[in-house]
Amino acid sequence: KAKQSGKNCYALFDPSADQRRKANSTAIRKMASAIESGQFLLHYQPLVDCRRGRVRAAEALVRWNHPLMGLLAPGEFLPLIEHDDLIVQLGERTIADALAQIEAWRVTGLEMDVAVNISARQLHQRDFLDHLDRLLAPYPPETVRHLKLEIVETAALDDINAVADIVTACQRLGIRFSLDDFGTGYSSLIHLKRLAPAALKIDQTFIADMLDDSMDLAIVEGVVGMAQAFRCDIVAEGVESIDQILMLLELGCDNMQGFGLSRPLPPDSFQDWVRQFTPDPRWKLASTGRPN
């Protein structure tokens, strides 16, 4: 009998799945208290207009300064909480931190747009806009207008009508938003028309192989053309080499982000980086001869 029920039990109740669930909920609880105690912080990666030789914005990227494991990247902890309300809580914290940073930089004379990544779950919260309003309330319009939001293309397509409403409301508040990891989802032109994003960020996988793979190059060219037709900005992500920069300039993609320009930096280092930034003379050569 024992043997039989044991067998049934096994079918209904996978002990390894249960262990995994327990381990997950323990990890989530630990993360919740880590958020409480301020172990999460933002690094900032410059977004550069290489054609004009100007730093255009910073993207805020969350890090977990773990007391034992050191600095952890989002890939190591976000997947754990992406289906939990904790990601909403962390997301609000991130917007609050980014606003405080915009304000702090402004006080020292650095006017800098800051883009914050919004998770799908956060975006689909029924009261997302109320929360956003509450976070913006303490700040003057000169600070608020520097905030930008990034939504990954796949999340934006989840529920296009709901997302379009939120995006429209954000735009009314003067907040621009970009479609992130563009090319990994299935946006049709009608979606783009509805969302009217301020920018498309071409996913870094296309940039990585652009110089060796003619299909990837064609995709980059296509997205650049589409962005031009929609009069929205285009940003290349994950730009690592000078050859990629020069090719992108030739294709008409001026705005870039990547280790080839700078890694994401702590706020003070970011400010120093902007202060000492000088455009590479080769950029200018690659962009001349291109119609404006």
Ligand code: C2E
């Ligand atoms: P993302 O928004 O597409 O951000 C770009 C990622 O590419 C960042 O990784 C950045 O460090 C990395 N990257 C930048 N330049 C290069 C390069 O030249 N080469 C390579 N190989 N990588 C480069 P990170 O910081 O690990 O973030 C990963 C993802 O996590 C982000 O992708 C974003 O989707 C998400 N994320 C980051 N911060 C937040 C946040 O505060 N909230 C939410 N919801 N998601 C976030």
Ligand code: MG
């Ligand atoms: Mg992003």
Ligand code: MG
């Ligand atoms: Mg991206």
Ligand code: MG
């Ligand atoms: Mg990404």
